[in-house]
Amino acid sequence: MAHTPVNHPARPIYRAIGGLTGLYLVVFGVLGIIASTGNEILAQDDTRVLGQGTNLGYSLLSVLLGIVVLVGTALGRNIDVAINQWLAYSLMVISLAGLAFIRTDANIFNFSITTVVVVMAAALVLLMVGMYGKVGTEDEAEAFQKARLVL
Numbered sequence: 742m743a744h745t746p747v748n749h750p751a752r753p754i755y756r757a758i759g760g761l762t763g764l765y766l767v768v769f770g771v772l773g774i775i776a777s778t779g780n781e782i783l784a785q786d787d788t789r790v791l792g793q794g795t796n797l798g799y800s801l802l803s804v805l806l807g808i809v810v811l812v813g814t815a816l817g818r819n820i821d822v823a824i825n826q827w828l829a830y831s832l833m834v835i836s837l838a839g840l841a842f843i844r845t846d847a848n849i850f851n852f853s854i855t856t857v858v859v860v861m862a863a864a865l866v867l868l869m870v871g872m873y874g875k876v877g878t879e880d881e882a883e884a885f886q887k888a889r890l891v892l
Contacts (some may be wrong), residue, residue, distance in 0.1 A: 747877035756814060759825050759870035762863055763810030766803045769793070773800025783849045794853035802850070806832070810867070818876065825871035832864035 749755070773795040777788045782797045789795070795803075806828060813824035839852035839860065850856075 746873055747875050747881045748879075749873045749875070752874050752876065755870045755873045756817070756821065758866060759821060759874065760811060760814040762866050762870070763807045763814060766807030766810065766863065768807075769795075770800045770803030770805075770807060773797070773803065776800075783851075785846070785848060785851050788851060789853075793856040793859055794851045795856065796851040799850035799852075799856075822871050822874050822876075825867045825874065829864045829868035829871060832860055832867065836860040836864060 769791060773788070773790045774797065776790050777784065777795065777797040777800060780786060780788065780797055782801075784796045786796070787794075790800070809824060810821075810828060813821040835850075836857050839848065839850060840854075840857045842848045843852055843854065843857070852860075
């Protein structure tokens, strides 16, 4: 038995929110690439985009992750659910690692506190979208509803 809702009525809205999150990651990454052109790939300098610290490496990673989210959103069929959940967990790890290493030489993505907060917020949005975006058969949805009523 699945622990997340199946065929949630707001599923199209959640899917759109996931797409917008992917679009944000792509836009941030492209702006970061433009701002950090000419710097080293993992430079630790004062490069800021949309108020967040970044470098060429993190900007490229943001574009890649954003494209993956957008492709998953376009494909649908629960592929987006899996992608959003796994990327959410990955972004949480990246965010917490960025927070742990923020004032050290290990801050390879040039994170600032603002970057940590935004990445964690994006991760939480993707996790929510992944949890409520699952599509299933009517039998699966009915089984979920019955199990929910028992609780």
